[in-house]
Amino acid sequence: MSRREAKSVTATLPAGVDAPVFAEPWQAEAFAMTVALHDKGLFSWSEWADALSAEVRKPGVASDGHDYYEHWLAALENLLSAKGVAGKGDVDSLAAAWERAAHSTPHGKPILLDNDPGPTEGRGGPTG
Template identity: 50%
Template sequence: MTTNTQAATRATVEIPSIPCDAEGPVFREPWEAQAFAMAVTLHERGVFTWTEWAAALAAEIKRAQAGGDADTGETYYRHWLATLENLIAEKGVTTADALHRYRDAWDHAADRTPHGQPIELTPADFAHHT
């Protein structure tokens, strides 16, 4: 078992809400796996504990449910990503402003990229941040 596989397995034990099958975590989209991997990596680097993560994720899901999220499981990794963004801003890994700048630049890059082509973020994409 590789270190990444071991870390993912530990995460699924510590965070029982992670969608899994017999082989481990299950993702519907590539970005979900990437968000999962980022959280595992940041945990391994000591940015947060799984207990801290679980509490932040539970709070994020409660906020979303209070706002009308139907909690069908399809939005689980959207909550995961929001939790990741909130925690790294809280921990000083980055700022909320930097996250917004990158999100806006990514949106701009996606808008100009033809369907089916890889999205490439360029300095010009950041010029459109308002």
């Protein structure tokens, strides 16, 4: 969302609401995944609070909070790993597959994991 679009959305919000809760769609998705995984019993809210607190207390956290959902996502990934659901390598591999799929998808078309051409290392990809 551009700043112009954000200002437009902010201008139409109900009285008392200063800005959208999520700056980017992925933030809302990370939030929703966390709630869904809690609802399925993967972790308790106290476990979640501990994981998120550990992330936001790390050095280098932005004082204005603009990186809050990056820490949210890191906390979720750490819980997935700690619970044996998905290790860091699994999460990183899947994220890389989605990235490749996004780059392989024509503009205006839905990004689907099926569009992932696979890793290019050792296959004579664009760099040879």
